[in-house]
Amino acid sequence: MVEVSLIEQLQRGDIKAFEKLVESTRQRGLNIAYGILQDPQDAEEILQEAYLQVYHHIGQLKAPETFRSWFGKIVTHLALRRAKEKGRFKTIPLEDLPAAGCSITEGPEYFLLKKEKQVHVAQTLKTLPDEYRAALILREWEDYSYQEISEVLDIPLGTVKSRIYCARKLLSKKLIEGGC
Incomplete structure (x- = not known):
């Protein structure tokens, strides 16, 4: 799996791997954030926050093959928190x-x-x-x-x-x- 290889490279400090990881996971992250918030600007902001967390905490990910659900959890929790702050919870039309x-x-x-x-x-x-x-x-x-x-x-x-x-x-x- 490509993501596993990228995660391992990123954990070794390869910045190019992070750029590739962002490219390969961007749409998935946007789909989750937009599905919860239904606001493209909020979804983009949440995705940026999620990638910051990924970058700073990638060393804590013990099993690279679990990245998909780990990343989804980060995006989901950030989006749910934003929805709660704004007093709304929308879904994809x-x-x-x-x-x-x-x-x-x-x-x-x-x-x-x-x-x-x-x-x-x-x-x-x-x-x-x-x-x-x-x-x-x-x-x-x-x-x-x-x-x-x-x-x-x-x-x-x-x-x-x-x-x-x-x-x-x-x-x-x-x-x-x-x-x-």
Whole structure:
């Protein structure tokens, strides 16, 4: 894995490795921060803070292969703290996500209906409790494993599974009630 090699080089003091690490992890970090804050400027600031922490504390990372979840934990905690400071907790609007599996031949009516559903889902997602949303964002948008989410959010594995299950169930219930 490329990141493991970069981490080992960085731990030996190679600054070029840090630049490469930033390049390879930037989008993932932005996705997490933006998913929580829904503010591009705040997400950028959080990412900069996260990279400062990575740079100063990389020597404390005992197992380079755990960097992905360690980095995700740093970004998540910084973003959650910022959201709490600002009194808001937002999530990624589904309409901003790339449409998967859409055919060019599908008509404008299809896209209009799809857009309306995405907006409804995004609005409904915002009504979920913060702890459910955070777990769901990491699982569904960032494709983190349950174990990685457990490490990032610093909660037991069973709690992760429970929160994701409850988030999906609650989201589904609210969508059905809302006619989606």
